[in-house]
Amino acid sequence: MTLSPAGAARRNPRALGHKLQRPGLYFALPALALFAIFFAYPLASSFWQSMTKTVGGETVFVGLDQYxxxxxxxxxxxxxxxxxxxxxxxxxxxxxxxxxxxxxxxxxxxxxxxxxxxxxxxxxxxxxxxxxxxxxxxxxxxxxxxxxxxxxxxxxxxxxxxxxxxxxxxxxxxxxxxxxxxxxxxxxxxxxxxxxxxxxxxxxxxxxxxxxxxxxxxxxxxxxxxxxxxxxxxxxxxxxxxxxxxxxxxxxxxxxxxxxxxxxxxxxxxxxxxxxxxxxxxxxxxxxxxxxxxxxxxxxx
Missing domain, CATH: 1.10.3720.10 (MetI-like)
Structure with a gap:
């Protein structure tokens, strides 16, 4: 017997919960993108830059020397x-x-x-x-x-x-x-x-x-x-x-x-x-x- 989508959702509440969460994730994507571009990436980039040094116009990895x-x-x-x-x-x-x-x-x-x-x-x-x-x-x-x-x-x-x-x-x-x-x-x-x-x-x-x-x-x-x-x-x-x-x-x-x-x-x-x-x-x-x-x-x- 084939269940309807509503019946399948009742039989599997977890699937229904995931389905209801998708619109929320879509609405959160712009905020997540702004967070990644203007906060997470600059943060990670600055940490990487703190372990580098410019020598002769080239960036050289120096580890913890700067610290x-x-x-x-x-x-x-x-x-x-x-x-x-x-x-x-x-x-x-x-x-x-x-x-x-x-x-x-x-x-x-x-x-x-x-x-x-x-x-x-x-x-x-x-x-x-x-x-x-x-x-x-x-x-x-x-x-x-x-x-x-x-x-x-x-x-x-x-x-x-x-x-x-x-x-x-x-x-x-x-x-x-x-x-x-x-x-x-x-x-x-x-x-x-x-x-x-x-x-x-x-x-x-x-x-x-x-x-x-x-x-x-x-x-x-x-x-x-x-x-x-x-x-x-x-x-x-x-x-x-x-x-x-x-x-x-x-x-x-x-x-x-x-x-x-x-x-x-x-x-x-x-x-x-x-x-x-x-x-x-x-x-x-x-x-x-x-x-x-x-x-x-x-x-x-």
């Missing part, structure tokens, strides 16, 4: 040291400001909360190049707005962009101004997701503002803080626009970061093999630091 070169390059160490300063100083400073601002802007007693939220978020919508140029003009040694302002207080002009210490301070200040509002909005969304019943129960138990903040707000914000800290860490390791425009990595490589060094090696020295190795080093460091952050901040069973 061994990383350990002998003093500028790699300097760029990682500068990135470490950002991770240790700028990221905690920015996260602390974002939490405090979000907590204040979430209070019901604060008037014009909407206006303040927009005001603090405005830096996040400015383009990286535009705000970096503005900071460069403001921090100019001669005639800069910041030096003119502190001059009114009787303080001598500061060479913000040509002194190693002050250049780092200027870079940290500009990044903090740009990204604090962005993280504040994310944390504010997390605050608004905390049930009001938790606050009421804490007040009934006699908890003050300090206890509520550290025993309810911070623990409830743990997933949000983990997300913002990881994205801020990635941003610090991949910093390029601000220091490229403000200082060009100087003075004396005081603001040189791994990505800026990658740019100089690849597009000024045209050593694309070594630049690819630097790129993969950044990827590995980012993954390791993100993993450590995740392990340290995860909820204990």
């Amino acid at each position: 061994a070169r990383l350990f002998l390059d003093p500028l790699i160490g300097k760029s990682l040291f500068n990135a470490g300063i950002l991770l240790v100083v700028q990221v905690p400073l920015m996260m602390s400001l974002a939490v405090v601002l979000a907590y204040l802007l979430n209070q019901s007693w604060l008037r014009f909360r909407g206006g303040f939220r927009v005001l603090h978020f405005l830096p996040a919508v400015t383009t990286l190049v535009a705000y970096s140029v503005v900071f460069r003009v403001m921090l100019a040694t001669d005639g800069g707005a910041v030096n003119q302002l502190i001059g009114l207080l009787g303080i001598a002009p500061v060479d913000w962009l040509n002194n190693e210490t002050w250049a780092r301070v200027a870079l940290i200040a500009s990044i903090t101004w740009r990204w604090t509002g962005y993280n504040m909005v994310i944390i504010l969304a997390g605050l608004q997701a905390i049930p009001e019943e938790l606050y009421e129960a804490a007040r009934l138990d006699g908890a003050g503002r300090r206890a509520i903040f550290f025993r309810i707000v911070i623990p409830q914000l743990r997933p949000v803080l983990l997300f913002t800290s990881i994205t801020s860490t990635i941003g610090a390791l991949q910093l390029f626009d601000e220091n490229f425009i403000l200082t060009g990595g100087g003075p004396s490589d005081a603001t040189l970061t791994p990505v800026l060094y990658l740019y100089k090696v690849g597009f000024r020295q045209f050593d694309f093999g070594y630049a690819s190795a630097i790129g993969w080093m950044i990827v590995a460091l980012t993954a390791v630091i993100a993993f450590v952050q995740f392990r340290l901040t995860r909820e204990k069973p």
Whole structure:
């Protein structure tokens, strides 16, 4: 006896499932093709390029030599040291400001909360190049707005962009101004997701503002803080626009970061093999630091 297609499908549900999955695969093909062309292929190509070197106009396979070169390059160490300063100083400073601002802007007693939220978020919508140029003009040694302002207080002009210490301070200040509002909005969304019943129960138990903040707000914000800290860490390791425009990595490589060094090696020295190795080093460091952050901040069973 010959079964109809419907009967055969009922007898073989697995065949029916495969038949129903085909249209979904067809719809996914464009996305898969774009992923393969613009992500998978460049990723594999850069990894292969990191194990090659151009000698006499020809590409030569050198294995892990480019990665061994990383350990002998003093500028790699300097760029990682500068990135470490950002991770240790700028990221905690920015996260602390974002939490405090979000907590204040979430209070019901604060008037014009909407206006303040927009005001603090405005830096996040400015383009990286535009705000970096503005900071460069403001921090100019001669005639800069910041030096003119502190001059009114009787303080001598500061060479913000040509002194190693002050250049780092200027870079940290500009990044903090740009990204604090962005993280504040994310944390504010997390605050608004905390049930009001938790606050009421804490007040009934006699908890003050300090206890509520550290025993309810911070623990409830743990997933949000983990997300913002990881994205801020990635941003610090991949910093390029601000220091490229403000200082060009100087003075004396005081603001040189791994990505800026990658740019100089690849597009000024045209050593694309070594630049690819630097790129993969950044990827590995980012993954390791993100993993450590995740392990340290995860909820204990």
